[in-house]
Amino acid sequence: MIRPLPQIGQRGRAVLAVSQGCVEWLEVTPRNQRRYACVELESSSVPDIARAARAARDAAGGKAERCRLTLGTGFIEHTLHSLPALSRKELGEVVHRRVHANSQEEGTPLLYAAQETGPLPESTHSWLALSVQREFSTRLLVELRRRRIRVRAVTATALAALSRLDRSEAEDDAAEIAIAVDRDSVEVFLVSGQTLVSCESLDGNFQEDAHMAAGLLQTLRSVAAFWRKSRGGAGIASVHVLGMDPERAAILEQAIAGVLPEAEVVCEIEVEGEEQDLPLARVSLLEACLRGSSLVPELAISLPPRRSTEILGLALCATALLGGFGMIRKLVRGPQEVMLQEITSLSGQTAHLPWLQELGRSSEERLEAVERRAARAREVRRSGIDYRRRMTELLLAFRGRAELKSVSVSAASSGTHEVSLEATTGVSAVDSLPLIEEIQTLLADTPGFSNVRTNVPTRIEGEGGGLAFSVRVSLEAAS
Amino acid sequence: MIHRVHNLRQGTWSSLLKTGAPGLFTVAALVGAIGLPLGDLYSTRADHAEALATRRRTEALQDDVVAFEAAGGPGRLVELERESRALLPRDLSPIRLNAALRWLAATCGMKIETLSVGEPDTTSFDVIDEAVGLRRVQLTGSCRLEALGELIDHLRGLGYPTALLEFRFERDAEVESRFDVSATLGLYELVPPPVVIEELDELPPPE
Numbered sequence: 001m002i003r004p005l006p007q008i009g010q011r012g013r014a015v016l017a018v019s020q021g022c023v024e025w026l027e028v029t030p031r032n033q034r035r036y037a038c039v040e041l042e043s044s045s046v047p048d049i050a051r052a053a054r055a056a057r058d059a060a061g062g063k064a065e066r067c068r069l070t071l072g073t074g075f076i077e078h079t080l081h082s083l084p085a086l087s088r089k090e091l092g093e094v095v096h097r098r099v100h101a102n103s104q105e106e107g108t109p110l111l112y113a114a115q116e117t118g119p120l121p122e123s124t125h126s127w128l129a130l131s132v133q134r135e136f137s138t139r140l141l142v143e144l145r146r147r148r149i150r151v152r153a154v155t156a157t158a159l160a161a162l163s164r165l166d167r168s169e170a171e172d173d174a175a176e177i178a179i180a181v182d183r184d185s186v187e188v189f190l191v192s193g194q195t196l197v198s199c200e201s202l203d204g205n206f207q208e209d210a211h212m213a214a215g216l217l218q219t220l221r222s223v224a225a226f227w228r229k230s231r232g233g234a235g236i237a238s239v240h241v242l243g244m245d246p247e248r249a250a251i252l253e254q255a256i257a258g259v260l261p262e263a264e265v266v267c268e269i270e271v272e273g274e275e276q277d278l279p280l281a282r283v284s285l286l287e288a289c290l291r292g293s294s295l296v297p298e299l300a301i302s303l304p305p306r307r308s309t310e311i312l313g314l315a316l317c318a319t320a321l322l323g324g325f326g327m328i329r330k331l332v333r334g335p336q337e338v339m340l341q342e343i344t345s346l347s348g349q350t351a352h353l354p355w356l357q358e359l360g361r362s363s364e365e366r367l368e369a370v371e372r373r374a375a376r377a378r379e380v381r382r383s384g385i386d387y388r389r390r391m392t393e394l395l396l397a398f399r400g401r402a403e404l405k406s407v408s409v410s411a412a413s414s415g416t417h418e419v420s421l422e423a424t425t426g427v428s429a430v431d432s433l434p435l436i437e438e439i440q441t442l443l444a445d446t447p448g449f450s451n452v453r454t455n456v457p458t459r460i461e462g463e464g465g466g467l468a469f470s471v472r473v474s475l476e477a478a479s
Numbered sequence: 480m481i482h483r484v485h486n487l488r489q490g491t492w493s494s495l496l497k498t499g500a501p502g503l504f505t506v507a508a509l510v511g512a513i514g515l516p517l518g519d520l521y522s523t524r525a526d527h528a529e530a531l532a533t534r535r536r537t538e539a540l541q542d543d544v545v546a547f548e549a550a551g552g553p554g555r556l557v558e559l560e561r562e563s564r565a566l567l568p569r570d571l572s573p574i575r576l577n578a579a580l581r582w583l584a585a586t587c588g589m590k591i592e593t594l595s596v597g598e599p600d601t602t603s604f605d606v607i608d609e610a611v612g613l614r615r616v617q618l619t620g621s622c623r624l625e626a627l628g629e630l631i632d633h634l635r636g637l638g639y640p641t642a643l644l645e646f647r648f649e650r651d652a653e654v655e656s657r658f659d660v661s662a663t664l665g666l667y668e669l670v671p672p673p674v675v676i677e678e679l680d681e682l683p684p685p686e
Contacts, residue, residue: 088484091484092484095484096486110486111485111486111487112485112486113483113484113485113487114483114484114485115482115483115484116482116483127484297483297485299485299487300487301487302487302488302491302494304494304497304498305498310498310501313501313502314501317501317502317504317505318505320505320509321505321508321509321512324509324512324513325509325512325513328512328513328516328517329516332516332517332519332520335520336519336520336523339523339524339526339527340523342527342530343523343526343527343530346530346531346533346534347530349534349537350530350533350534350536350537352537353533353536353537353540356537356540356541356544357540359544360540360543360544363547363553363556366556366560367556367559369560369563369607369608370556370559370560370563372605372607373563373564373566373607374563374566375605376566376567376604376605376607376611377563377566377567377640379604380567380604380611380640380642380667381635381640383642383665383667384641384642384643384644384665385642385643385644385645385646387627387628387631387643387646388628391624391628395624404650405649405650406647406648406649406650406658407647407648408645408646408647408648409645409646409647410645411644411645411663412644417645
């Protein structure tokens with residue numbers, strides 16, 4: 001069965017395919033018109049490829065600046081791995097190791113991306129890995145960018161057939177085979193439900209090599225046998241062929257039907273009207289690349305900034321630097337010079353400040369010493385017993401009440417003087433007692449005197465002759 | 480969920496760093512280019528503020544000097560120092576003191592029997608250039624009660640700061656108005672400050 005090419009939406013409008021001998025540009029316009037051109041490569045060097053890519057786009061009348069880059073055999077490698085369930089870190093290490101181990105360019109840094117493509121028996125998973133040489137791919141993308149072709153993602157042309165499998169409608173156990181006929185190889189994929197089970201590659205040009213057809217049929221037999229054996233006799237539901245000329249596709253369809261009689265064979269190459277002039281086999285293959293597939297990993301390679309961007313950035317930086325520096329200098333210089341002049345002037349005006357400070361300090365010290373000497377002299381003069389005042393107070397207390405016989409004031413001890421008084425009254429003993437009490441009261445009421453103690457004899461002989469007694473008083477010391 | 484593993488971002492950071500190096504350099508240089516002049520400006524502003532403050536201090540001190548000069552200036556200060564130093568006598572002569580005391584006592588009607596003038600003792604008064612010493616004078620005799628006060632007043636009048644430290648009066652049996660007196664007077668004078676001998680906390684070990 002030959003199926004017409006499906007409609008392509010707005011997304012993914014252009015694809016650039018690089019093969020060993022040529023570069024092709026396919027662009028699908030918003031009106032679903034296909035513009036295609038193929039330019040022969042002079043060599044496989046990066047500049048030649050980029051030049052041919054630009055020429056192909058111009059020849060096709062393409063206008064798209066962004067495209068998907070799909071690489072053929074020799075430029076990109078894809079491998080299918082069966083891996084157990086691992087942590088993300090372990091998975092990264094294993095994939096890295098396996099991708100580099102399978103690389104034909106040993107020791108060359110690679111860019112790779114691997115994607116899980118479904119579960120396999122015995123708790124393993126199918127992983128499809130895609131790898132390119134880091135330097136080659138980066139240089140190629142930079143060269144293409146210089147020629148105004150920006151690459152969104154890089155993939156392998158051989159994996160295009162996987163986009164043709166309508167996996168959402170596939171039964172769980174139904175197996176499908178997708179065949180992609182590229183310029184330099186033929187890929188055979190076995191997909192069951194959501195899982196990419198196997199991937200077989202036949203190197204060679206199918207259009208030119210007559211033995212390739214026999215090899216392809218043999219591979220189909222092997223794949224079908226493998227599937228029957230692993231799934232207990234299950235058959236192949238359908239076979240999708242992509243990239244085959246319509247004439248040869250009909251012959252191949254019959255041959256496949258002979259090998260896999262139970263399978264439906266689908267060749268998607270038929271187009272209508274003016275587009276019949278296009279090489280339909282290549283267009284169908286490249287359109288499949290445009291669509292992509294959830295099973296196919298893509299390499300979204302980030303590029304260093306353009307030289308012009310770098311120069312522009314540097315120029316902006318330099319401008320900002322010089323401008324900022326100049327502006328700040330201009331803003332700062334004026335006020336700073338004014339202040340510096342004022343500082344110079346002020347310094348001249350205050351040159352004698354140290355002398356003034358020294359003069360003030362020494363004068364203050366000398367005045368302080370004068371004040372201290374005066375205070376000390378006042379303190380000295382206040383020391384000792386205030387003789388006149390205290391004697392007057394004592395005499396007043398005794399006047400008219402008793403005659404003072406002796407008075408003594410001891411030297412100050414513990415802040416007080418001890419005053420001892422001896423006196424005699426001029427009246428009878430009975431009349432003397434009130435007088436002694438008066439003396440005691442008067443002394444006790446006098447400021448500075450305290451602790452007044454009188455000593456009156458307990459035995460009194462005779463009525464007259466007066467009464468001798470003594471008084472002891474504490475006197476607060478002046479200093 | 481689709482699981483993917485790739486190394487597409489390896490080297491992205493170093494590439495970004497390499498690409499952004501001029502930008503980073505520019506930012507650093509801008510910070511320096513702006514920061515250094517601004518730092519100089521702020522430093523100059525601080526110096527300016529300090530210079531203004533110095534001028535204010537100078538002006539205030541000059542005002543003080545003017546006021547000081549108006550009050551007599553250094554000459555007046557020297558005079559005050561001399562007067563303050565003369566508030567207390569120094570180098571009292573025991574002989575002259577003895578003579579003065581006897582003469583003053585006689586003037587006051589005090590009959591002195593014994594009189595002794597001691598050496599100056601240390602006191603707790605403030606030491607300013609010189610210390611204050613206390614010279615004790617002990618006297619016995621007889622007199623009226625008022626005479627002791629008069630003697631002290633006369634001594635002070637002659638410039639001897641005098642303190643009455645202790646005394647005792649006993650009424651004379653024969654003359655009622657007279658008393659036997661014994662008193663201790665203290666005469667203050669300036670003496671050289673005491674020499675402070677610092678004691679060693681620890682003696683050096685014997686050799």
